[in-house]
Amino acid sequence: QVQLVESGGGLVQAGGSLRLSCVVTRSGFRIDAMDWYRQGSGEQREFVAGVSSAGVELYADSVKGRFTISRDNARNTVYLQMNSLKPEDTGVYFCKVQANRADYWGRGTQVTVSS
Numbered sequence: 001q002v003q004l005v006e007s008g009g010g011l012v013q014a015g016g017s018l019r020l021s022c023v024v025t026r027s028g029f030r031i032d033a034m035d036w037y038r039q040g041s042g043e044q045r046e047f048v049a050g051v052s053s054a055g056v057e058l059y060a061d062s063v064k065g066r067f068t069i070s071r072d073n074a075r076n077t078v079y080l081q082m083n084s085l086k087p088e089d090t091g092v093y094f095c096k097v098q099a100n101r102a103d104y105w106g107r108g109t110q111v112t113v114s115s
Contacts, residue, residue: 002104009109022095024076029100034078040091067080
């Protein structure tokens with residue numbers, strides 16, 4: 001069974017940086033797309049960034065130029081480097097992967113950006 005564990009969240013001042021990690025364990029399957037989503041308090045979960053198995057990256061307009069997604073296939077890990085953070089980036093960040101034609105989600109890591 002696929003399991004995802006996110007880490008790297010925390011409290012940071014506006015303008016600061018954080019790096020999130022998501023490790024996929026117990027896969028046994030080829031991992032296709034790896035994505036990051038976030039959900040603010042009282043808001044719907046939204047797409048932040050994704051990277052395909054071929055390394056093609058996609059970003060939400062709100063984070064373009066500030067966030068960078070990357071993956072290490074040997075370690076089954078996806079990263080999200082977040083720079084120039086803004087208070088509106090606050091939320092729970094979730095990792096999602098596609099493997100064996102199914103979607104798997106992590107439990108999330110809290111990111112709080114103070115003004």
